[in-house]
Amino acid sequence: MKQIALILSLFVSMTVLSQDALLTNTDGRKNVSLNGKWHYIIDTYETGFYDYRYKERKEDDRSAYWNRNEQKAKTDLIEHTYTDENSLNVPGDWNSQDRQFLHYEGTVWYQREFEKPQLSDNEQVYLYFAGVNYEAHVYLNGKKLGTHKGGFTAFNFKIPTNLLQEKGNFLVVKVDNKRHSDEIPTLNTDWWNYGGITRDVKLVIVPKNPIVQYDIHVDQKQDILASIKKKSFDLSGFVKFDTSADSKIVVEIPELKLKKEFPVKGDSIAFSFKTPNISLWSPENPKLYEVIFTNGKQRISEKIGFRKIEVIGKKIVLNGKQIFMRGISIHEEIAQQIRRAHSLDDAKQLLGWAKDLGCNMVRLAHYPHNENMTRLADEMGLLVWSEIPVYWTIDFGNPEVLKKAEKQLEEMIDRDRNRASIVIWSVGNETPVSEKRTVFMSTLAKKTKLLDNSRLVSAALEVNHKDNKNVIDDPLGAFTDIISVNEYLGWYVGLPNDCETAVWEVKYDKPFFISETGADAKAGFHADKLTRFSEEYQEWYYQEQIDMFSRFPDNFSGLSPWILCDFRSPKRNNPLYQQLWNRKGLIADNGQKKKAFFVLQEFYRKLKASGK
């Protein structure tokens, strides 16, 4: 009995501490931004968390950094407090905000106050974080709301209403971006480990039993060409409530004069219905419809596009037509300011450059990007590859690590499942072939399909090079819809003109996609084409690669070269050309386009003109 009680209380404390089901479309709900200046304390030794015996501090310990600690009398001993002098902007990485943070990896405490928002009797408040890198512990008025791990996915906590004060709510977040071998990503990445509350924070005001998530999409089972012909489409989806309800849900698409009602019993319902003519979403026609979900007084709406993506034989087919993906890979970074990208303006800059290059697709590497990116991609008509940071050599044999990867996968899909632009979920990048790894990665691929069968699943694989023969036989290819590979023929292997004689062997009869290819060039460094790091070398590399692609068989379905912009990486230490930058950008750290940009732009212009 005692044991059961113990297990029960453990379970309760675990559930209290992990986050609540993610509210999606938070901008489509009543919300109050908590962006702005937050106080901070750098805590390398985690003194605010552990006492001098290195035990986690008790909740009411005044020295815990989640507690208010002001000197009232001159005899009071105070060893920490938050002050205006030490403030950081939220959203934003800490590295770019003050020189002392440039290489910092560790704990920083963030603190701010807020007023209780106006609430009616039937309303409650969630505290929503769009992204904190990597581990967050969240406290309000001295009580722990919960924790979250994963630097690129959103999470939220329900705030118990009795915890909210009218004024001066004391909110503290312990943020820790230390890398660990059993986390995702792991110790080793070729990108900067920007720390902090890197994305928006807000209070979201919702009814007592909110619709937490919903989904509406073109049903995958229908023959889309027949639907186009008949002018009749099957839509399906679901609505999830926080807890059970006995009511009804109304789904409306005003532009289509469509209004459907479904009874709700339990905490979720699946629905499907027919609708007359829809203008399907595509890069050429990024049509979005306002969709409204109503449950009693609760009403939530957003703009959603409808399309069908599938693989037929060796082709990628969008709305019944074969497509070729003219892509580019992008990191979530604004190079000119050496910082993480987070805002709509940042998204406009990055996706605007991709459009300028002639792209109809972007690979958002190597982790889920902020929501501005995927929403803007919907509006601009850019197909999206979205990925979880299962990168290089993860601890594949560890079941706990698999759980962490699965959680990030779920969080990525939960947030963005209504984005028509996203056509590929990627479960990882360049993971080294082994039995354990293939079990791990194929589990993720299968889980992706279970979570969402309306998109393709992929992973960026590696190539086996031998004597200019390039073989793709990774067993993970059996579990993905398309075969995507990263290849650097002419940079890490041989010279660019090796492309002329390269032989390619792909073991799978599936669409073939080049998810990366690229070479470093320092903008403004000019030399003959054989000189590494010159713009001429990079230009030559792209020319040779493009010639090679024209000899690829017809399952070649697109490419997303590496990469749109130069980006920061602690691994790049050539003192003349790199200086902690990966220089494979087609655009330099000052925004200047390199020669290779125009080579790829011309290739994409010709492809487009030829109908691809």
Ligand code: GCB
């Ligand atoms: C890769 C990785 C990417 C690196 C790139 C490079 O294959 O997927 O993250 O940045 O190569 O520049 O080496």
